[in-house]
Amino acid sequence: MGRQPCCDKVGLKRGPWTIEEDHKLMNFILNNGIHCWRMVPKLAGLLRCGKSCRLRWINYLRPDLKRGVLSEAEEDQIIQLHARLGNRWSKIASHFPGRTDNEIKNHWHTRIKKRLKILGLDPVTHTLVEQKRKELCGSLDVGLWLNQETTNSNSQSPSLSLKDSPNPMGESSSMKEDSIQKWVDSVDSMLSWDGFNQLEEELLFLENLQ
DNA sequence: AAATGTCACAACCGCAGTTCT
DNA sequence: CAGAACTGCGGTTGTGACATT
Known part of the structure; x- marks a missing residue:
């Protein structure tokens, strides 16, 4: 009953991706598109699970990604959206074409939270401490x-x-x-x-x- | 120059909702 | 309809680079 498991995790590689792995994944997706993430690593010749491939593609390899630091205007917009939406990073990221939820989440934890604290604002409630x-x-x-x-x-x-x-x-x-x-x-x-x-x-x- | 601390970012883990058999 | 697999999301951790002592 049901489907086959996503991956058995036995013999699969973990940790940072190598350039060769990136090339394999990028070439495969650009040539074949994405139909089923579970099949991607097998067909692309990668010893990774589908979940890992998906994450790598979305956060790093996608051609439409906008790299580089977020501008102050973008930061301000993130703060406003966070006040409205809370920690729904994917929703927030959807307002920034080319930015990923992971990128915005990381930026929030490393920069914006500090900025708010300096101003005496609680990063969770956006109220004065x-x-x-x-x-x-x-x-x-x-x-x-x-x-x-x-x-x-x-x-x-x-x-x-x-x-x-x-x-x-x-x-x-x-x-x-x-x-x-x-x-x-x-x-x-x-x-x-x-x-x-x-x-x-x-x-x-x-x-x-x- | 070495040790230690801090920062930024990539990647993993677990969960919840959705989809499929 | 039930149950298993799949997908996407958010929280957390690991690690390399850089700064400070």
Whole structure:
């Protein structure tokens, strides 16, 4: 019943492909096309399993492959797609003709994840991590304080902490903290790569509310 | 110059969904 | 319809190249 096994794995070669193996596989597929991966290694004279041949062809030998490093624009697009699709690398790769899912997956793990971490974003959820959230709260305090400084023409020395700072607007510090927390939460819920670039606009929006 | 650490990428493994007998 | 094989996908590992100590 059923079909024959894909490969018995006995006597099959593993590890990196040699140039001769590449030539054999490429010549066979270019001359015959792909009908059944299980038969490919036998007919091409390779001691590999069909799965290995398929992977080698898709990730390395395909003539339409686009080699070379991904551009920053491509990286940004990957981040946006990842925020939408998650780890569905093949879906993400389908937006980049000539790129493979393996290539994009590798690039994500080696470069983009680091880039996001540096910016204080969680690579999985694409939201701000706690430390960055605190940093931004701190910078927001400075922004609010400087704004107050300009509106009141007051020459007091600025304070970096909202809790410790005077309150010239007559608003309780807990209320202000609450509004900041709401802002941070709203950023968390909407933040994507684009969203991070909109932080300045969010700050202006908050300032206008006062 | 040697040892060690880090990075980038190719390849393998296991699983799930699909196809075939 | 059941069960086995096939295919494709995502996670993980292995390894060579390069950088740092």
